[in-house]
Amino acid sequence: RRLVEGLSKTRDNIVSGIDSIFSGFSSIDDDFYEEIEEILVMGDIGINTTNAIIQNLKEQVAEKKIKEPSECKQLLIDSIKAQMDVGETAYEFENQKSVVLVIGVNGVGKTTSVGKLAGKLKDQGKKVILAAADTFRAAATEQLSQWANRAGVEIITGQNGADPAAVVYDAIAAAKARNADVLLCDTAGRLHNKKNLMAELKKIYRIIEREYADAHLETLVVLDGTTGQNALVQARQFKEVADITGIILTKLDGTAKGGIAVAIQAELDIPVKYIGVGESIDDLQKFNADEFVNALFD
Numbered sequence: 432r433r434l435v436e437g438l439s440k441t442r443d444n445i446v447s448g449i450d451s452i453f454s455g456f457s458s459i460d461d462d463f464y465e466e467i468e469e470i471l472v473m474g475d476i477g478i479n480t481t482n483a484i485i486q487n488l489k490e491q492v493a494e495k496k497i498k499e500p501s502e503c504k505q506l507l508i509d510s511i512k513a514q515m516d517v518g519e520t521a522y523e524f525e526n527q528k529s530v531v532l533v534i535g536v537n538g539v540g541k542t543t544s545v546g547k548l549a550g551k552l553k554d555q556g557k558k559v560i561l562a563a564a565d566t567f568r569a570a571a572t573e574q575l576s577q578w579a580n581r582a583g584v585e586i587i588t589g590q591n592g593a594d595p596a597a598v599v600y601d602a603i604a605a606a607k608a609r610n611a612d613v614l615l616c617d618t619a620g621r622l623h624n625k626k627n628l629m630a631e632l633k634k635i636y637r638i639i640e641r642e643y644a645d646a647h648l649e650t651l652v653v654l655d656g657t658t659g660q661n662a663l664v665q666a667r668q669f670k671e672v673a674d675i676t677g678i679i680l681t682k683l684d685g686t687a688k689g690g691i692a693v694a695i696q697a698e699l700d701i702p703v704k705y706i707g708v709g710e711s712i713d714d715l716q717k718f719n720a721d722e723f724v725n726a727l728f729d
C-alpha cells in the first residue's frame with residue numbers, strides 16, 4: 432500500500448494513459464503500439480528499454496494469437512518485468528559481517544539514505560556503525576551525526592578534509608572491536624573529477640580488503656529519481672569507476688519519473704536495491720521489480 436502511495440505520481444503518469452489505450456482501441460495495430468510506446472517513453476522508461484518492451488509485447492501477441500487490446504495489459508506488465516530481470520534484489524545482511532559503501536553526488540539524498548538504512552537495519556536487530564567518510568563536504572559529517580542520533584547507532588568521524596580511507600580504516604577497527612554486523616560508509620561522489628574519485632575508492636577498497644577481507648561488500652550508488660534520464664547518465668558514469676552492486680533510487684514520492692527504475696535495471700543490468708519515498712526515517716523501502724511494476728499497474 433505504501434509503495435502504491437509513494438509512487439502515485441508515476442502511476443498517474445503511466446497507468447492512466449495505458450488504461451485509456453486499452454479501452455480506446457478496438458484492434459491491435461501500429462497506432463496502438465505507438466501510443467503505448469509514447470506513454471512508456473514519457474514515463475521515463477527510456478527509448479531503448481521501451482523498444483525492447485514493445486518488441487517483446489508484439490512477439491507475445493503473435494505467439495498467443497491475441498486479438499483484443501484489453502488482453503494485452505497483462506502481457507505488457509510481463510514484458511516490463513522481463514526487461515527488469517537482473518536476478519538480484521536487496522542483500523539481506525543475514526549471516527555475514529558487511530561493509531556498505533554508499534556513493535553519490537551532492538544533493539541526491541545520499542546522507543539521508545545512509546541514515547534511513549541505518550535505522551532500518553537497527554530495527555532488524557543489527558548492530559550498525561556509520562562511517563562519515565564524505566569528508567569533502569563540510570556539512571556532511573554533521574548531517575550524518577544527526578542521522579546516527581535519530582537511528583540510535585554509533586558514528587565514526589574524521590576531520591574536515593581528512594582522508595576518507597583513514598575514516599574507513601578507523602571505522603573498520605571500531606566495527607571489529609564492537610562486533611558490529613554492518614558498517615555503513617557515507618563516501619563522496621565527485622563525478623566531475625573521475626580520476627580522484629577512482630583513486631579514492633581504490634584506496635578504500637584496498638583497506639577493506641586488507642583489514643576486513645571476510646566481510647561482504649556492497650557498493651551502492653544513490654541516484655535522484657526526480658532527475659529521470661539524468662540519473663541513468665550518472666549511473667553509467669559511476670559504473671565506469673566502481674564495481675557497483677546496487678542502486679538506491681531516491682525521491683520517488685515527489686516525481687512522475689519513477690519509470691527510470693525500469694530503465695536502470697534494463698539498460699545497466701544493475702539492481703535497484705532500495706527506493707526512497709519520503710524524507711523520514713521509515714521512507715526507505717526494499718525494491719522488488721515485480722512489486723514495483725504491479726504497484727504501477729495496480
Ligand code: GDP
Pocket residue numbers: 535536537538539540541542543544681682683684685706707708709710714
Ligand atoms: P546528499 O547531499 O546526497 O547527502 O543529500 P541529502 O541526504 O542531504 O538529501 C538532500 C535532500 O533530499 C534533503 O532535503 C532530503 O530530505 C531530501 N531527500 C532525500 N531522500 C528523499 C526521498 O526519498 N524523498 C524526498 N521527498 N526527499 C528526499
